[in-house]
Amino acid sequence: MGAFNNNARNLTPDNNGKRESVSLEMIDFNPEWQFKDSKTGVFYKNGIIPQKLFITFLGGNIQPESAKRAIDILEKMFQSGVLTNCEYIRIADYNEVINAPFSTRILYANSLNRLNSTYNCRPSITYICGASLLLKTMLRLFASYVKQLFIFVPTVQDAFVKINTGPNLDRVERDRKIVLSQQEIDQFATLCGHILFNESFTFDEKLNGVSPDNPLHDLYTIISLLNNDLRELQKTEKEQKKQIEDALEDFRMLNSQLSVQKKNVEEKEQIQQILIKNLTQARKEAETANRAKSEFLANLSHEIITPLHAVIGMTDLLCSTSLNSEQKTYTDTIQMSTQQLHQLLNNILEFSKNVSGKLDSEQSIFDIRRLFDDISSLLLDEALKKRLLLTFAIPNSIPTPLLGYPAFLLKVLINLVENAIKFSEKGEIVVSIRHLSETSDDITLCISVKDSGIGIPEGKKELILQQFTQLDSSATRKAGGTGLGLAIAKQLIEFMGGTLNLCSVEHEGSEFWFILAFIKPQENSNLPKAFTAMQERVSPSEKELSGSQQSIENALPINNRILLVEDNSVNQRVAKAMLNKLGCTVDIAANGFEALDALQQNTYALVIMDLQMPLMGGLEATKEIRKQATGRINPNIPIIAMTANATKEDHNNCLKAGMNDFISKPVMMTTLQTLLQKWVQ
Numbered sequence: 001m002g003a004f005n006n007n008a009r010n011l012t013p014d015n016n017g018k019r020e021s022v023s024l025e026m027i028d029f030n031p032e033w034q035f036k037d038s039k040t041g042v043f044y045k046n047g048i049i050p051q052k053l054f055i056t057f058l059g060g061n062i063q064p065e066s067a068k069r070a071i072d073i074l075e076k077m078f079q080s081g082v083l084t085n086c087e088y089i090r091i092a093d094y095n096e097v098i099n100a101p102f103s104t105r106i107l108y109a110n111s112l113n114r115l116n117s118t119y120n121c122r123p124s125i126t127y128i129c130g131a132s133l134l135l136k137t138m139l140r141l142f143a144s145y146v147k148q149l150f151i152f153v154p155t156v157q158d159a160f161v162k163i164n165t166g167p168n169l170d171r172v173e174r175d176r177k178i179v180l181s182q183q184e185i186d187q188f189a190t191l192c193g194h195i196l197f198n199e200s201f202t203f204d205e206k207l208n209g210v211s212p213d214n215p216l217h218d219l220y221t222i223i224s225l226l227n228n229d230l231r232e233l234q235k236t237e238k239e240q241k242k243q244i245e246d247a248l249e250d251f252r253m254l255n256s257q258l259s260v261q262k263k264n265v266e267e268k269e270q271i272q273q274i275l276i277k278n279l280t281q282a283r284k285e286a287e288t289a290n291r292a293k294s295e296f297l298a299n300l301s302h303e304i305i306t307p308l309h310a311v312i313g314m315t316d317l318l319c320s321t322s323l324n325s326e327q328k329t330y331t332d333t334i335q336m337s338t339q340q341l342h343q344l345l346n347n348i349l350e351f352s353k354n355v356s357g358k359l360d361s362e363q364s365i366f367d368i369r370r371l372f373d374d375i376s377s378l379l380l381d382e383a384l385k386k387r388l389l390l391t392f393a394i395p396n397s398i399p400t401p402l403l404g405y406p407a408f409l410l411k412v413l414i415n416l417v418e419n420a421i422k423f424s425e426k427g428e429i430v431v432s433i434r435h436l437s438e439t440s441d442d443i444t445l446c447i448s449v450k451d452s453g454i455g456i457p458e459g460k461k462e463l464i465l466q467q468f469t470q471l472d473s474s475a476t477r478k479a480g481g482t483g484l485g486l487a488i489a490k491q492l493i494e495f496m497g498g499t500l501n502l503c504s505v506e507h508e509g510s511e512f513w514f515i516l517a518f519i520k521p522q523e524n525s526n527l528p529k530a531f532t533a534m535q536e537r538v539s540p541s542e543k544e545l546s547g548s549q550q551s552i553e554n555a556l557p558i559n560n561r562i563l564l565v566e567d568n569s570v571n572q573r574v575a576k577a578m579l580n581k582l583g584c585t586v587d588i589a590a591n592g593f594e595a596l597d598a599l600q601q602n603t604y605a606l607v608i609m610d611l612q613m614p615l616m617g618g619l620e621a622t623k624e625i626r627k628q629a630t631g632r633i634n635p636n637i638p639i640i641a642m643t644a645n646a647t648k649e650d651h652n653n654c655l656k657a658g659m660n661d662f663i664s665k666p667v668m669m670t671t672l673q674t675l676l677q678k679w680v681q
């Protein structure tokens with residue numbers, strides 16, 4: 001950069017033909033027109049004598065980014081107007097350029113050219129300092145292209161000397177005539193042909209034997225350069241083509257992998273669908289099987305219950321005859337066993353009914369304190385027999401009438417208290433209610449049955465709450481049971497909207513508890529009042545069993561004709577024997593049709609009608625009897641339904657069909673006696 005210290009003062013022709021010296025000192029190096037990149041070592045420095053001279057110093061390893069930065073500065077400089085509308089001298093010092101790609105040089109040269117024409121200025125002479133042979137050749141071509149004069153000098157000082165001393169000899173040089181032989185032109189044409197048509201041709205200056213004195217030397221050099229560029233471009237093009245093909249191949253592979261994966265996902269989805277379908281089918285089948293199992297159980301129980309009813313009835317009849325004390329012991333045992341068997345079958349029937357969703361779901365108003373009284377009177381004796389204390393705790397804050405399912409609640413508590421008695425040998429059983437919350441409409445209670453019995457081992461609690469599980473402890477074996485008690489309790493609690501829970505410590509005791517919400521009935525509520533729980537559970541036959549020992553024959557001195565409509569011959573025999581014993585004459589019809597016939601021919605005081613019979617059932621027959629127009633002798637005759645397991649729904653259906661009352665099987669003497677007293681005038 002010694003150029004900046006040059007003091008030489010030379011002259012350049014002014015407009016009047018006089019020379020005016022220019023020197024470095026006169027140059028304005030505006031800081032905005034320079035940059036130096038400390039990282040790459042590239043520098044670009046511009047100076048101006050307005051309207052006269054433009055000098056550039058460039059150095060370092062020039063890359064396309066530096067060229068862009070330089071062009072931005074050029075733009076700025078031309079925009080400032082220092083060279084607008086003038087002819088100027090340009091000096092470019094490339095002495096310190098280490099490397100500059102050909103394309104970058106072309107970009108720079110073209111930009112400068114564009115700015116010259118935009119701002120209407122023309123470099124009269126361009127002095128290039130320190131250009132390589134190659135650059136000189138290129139610039140010569142560029143000079144011819146832009147029709148400018150380029151002079152190559154070694155240094156900036158030389159440029160200033162030439163500017164200030166003139167006259168310019170280079171013009172003479174330019175006008176020099178050159179002689180070319182046809183052979184030289186042909187040789188050049190051959191070379192161009194090779195470049196165009198022979199892709200593998202590489203230019204070798206020596207091979208072509210072109211000496212530096214050859215007037216075409218510069219052209220050869222530039223063509224060699226272009227050839228190299230062309231080969232480079234062709235190579236790059238090939239590489240890029242290969243890259244594109246590779247990328248395409250990768251893409252194709254990815255695409256096919258994607259399709260495989262998509263297919264896999266689709267297959268998995270299909271399998272999933274099939275699994276879901278199979279699962280749904282299996283669930284349906286399991287549910288159907290479960291229902292079938294419950295129905296089978298119900299049918300089986302029903303089939304067992306029918307002869308059992310006969311056994312119970314006949315034992316009842318037997319008990320009403322005069323027996324000696326030994327016979328009495330036997331009949332008492334038969335009676336006790338049949339009652340237990342009956343209870344068990346009723347449980348199975350109830351459970352299977354619950355499984356098939358046939359729960360009687362009507363709510364009624366009930367008194368929870370009386371419900372507790374009923375449990376007490378049912379189970380106190382059993383507890384006392386084992387010297388267990390059975391206590392009940394109901395806080396005063398709990399209102400008396402509640403709306404809920406008293407029969408279900410009773411059943412649940414009986415099951416839990418019976419278990420508590422069964423699995424305790426000492427201590428106390430406490431049935432209690434805790435008041436959890438209350439609004440003006442409802443009340444939430446926690447109801448629990450706690451004992452101090454054998455308890456349930458840790459890890460078995462979950463098991464116990466599953467259906468039919470019995471712990472294989474000696475106590476369970478001793479106490480017996482079916483595993484139905486908790487299953488029924490659980491079902492009923494869930495139906496009422498609660499969950500059965502269990503806290504237990506082995507050898508210390510268990511507590512079964514559940515939370516239920518009850519509606520508080522309003523003063524003038526029209527809802528049905530429940531029988532007292534006790535009344536609802538205990539059938540008339542059981543209620544009056546205690547009185548069965550009194551002399552039945554004396555109790556009812558009536559002799560009326562009764563029509564018994566029943567298809568089962570054993571039941572026919574039992575009921576007939578009982579009615580005869582009560583002093584009645586009995587005609588038997590095996591189905592509804594036979595009953596209608598009998599009613600047309602005879603006068604009866606009462607009809608006792610089974611519900612399920614072949615050809616015509618009890619409900620249908622009753623409807624027929626009640627039709628006034630059919631000419632029955634007494635269409636208003638009292639008709640009593642006789643059913644095996646009477647639900648409220650059955651009861652309602654009987655009343656709807658026109659029946660007057662119903663009795664449950666097994667039919668007992670005392671029940672029939674009460675019935676006759678009520679209905680036979």
Ligand code: ADP
Pocket residue numbers: 419420423451453454455456464468469470471472476480481482483484485486487510
């Ligand atoms: P069952 O009493 O007829 O066996 P449950 O369903 O009522 O059937 O009870 C199932 C099992 O749960 C019983 O066999 C017993 O092992 C256990 N269990 C129920 N209640 C208690 C209790 N209060 N204390 C200890 N174990 C009990």
